[in-house]
Amino acid sequence: MKTTILSLTFVILCIGSASAQTENEIIQLSAKKWQWMSDKNVDSLSVLFHDKSDFVHMGGTWGKAREIDIIKGGFIWYKKAEVYSNAVKFIGNTAVLLSDMDLVAVVGGNDAINSFMVTEVYVKENGQWSLAQLTFSKLSRPVKLKTN
Template sequence: MKSKIFGLLICLMGTHLGIAQSTDIEQEIKDLSTQKWQWMADKNADSLEVLFHNKAKFVHMGGTWGKDREVDIIRGGFIHYKKADVHEVMVEVLNENTVILWNQITLLAVVGENEVSNPFMVTEVYVKENDNWKLADLTFSKLMIRE
């Protein structure tokens, strides 16, 4: 009987630790996403270049491209992500090395010489590589606002 109770306690502790670890990862990714939006607003291409995975893909209303082009676009000011008003954040920890985050945002951006504001659902996929989180995918899906 004692061994069954001990086994049950071990299982409960393991479950608790797994939940705590998942919650810690969720918060770490939320914080990293918030930092990413600030780096984008600040045009901090150097920090973004470190964050972006070498094989990352970026899906925008105007096309899809890789890390080098995204960094060049930000560095050159072709797209300036001025301000992302985040309305909702959802995080799904797939495992200790892969996390998906969804942001519902209103993005104020300057594209070329035009300032635009659009509502988006943004999907961010993060993968852990050498103990560092890397952004592997950033997809903007424009939301249709019904009035």
């Protein structure tokens, strides 16, 4: 009986540790993505973005090729993403990341700072995570980021 309880405890701890590790992997991947977007690193983004990915912005919705063109051409420059909290949920080979954040961007040549809840959907295929969907939902809370 004691051995069974110890074995079950070990299994539960291992599952919890693997889950936390996978959550951290998604959060770190997202952080890299924000840096690549800031750096306009379209080569790394092209690998990360799934070929069937969608991007939902305040000004429209489009796919991977258009998002890459927008970043490359500087129509939207994601200067800084200040993330305050993250929550990750897994459904099979899909990870959904919700991030409460402030985004400093240049959009069409104009500076913009907005508070967003950003939804990122990642799918794991052939052992690799790809970004399948990115949605910006404007929050009614004030911007927390100090810009001075």
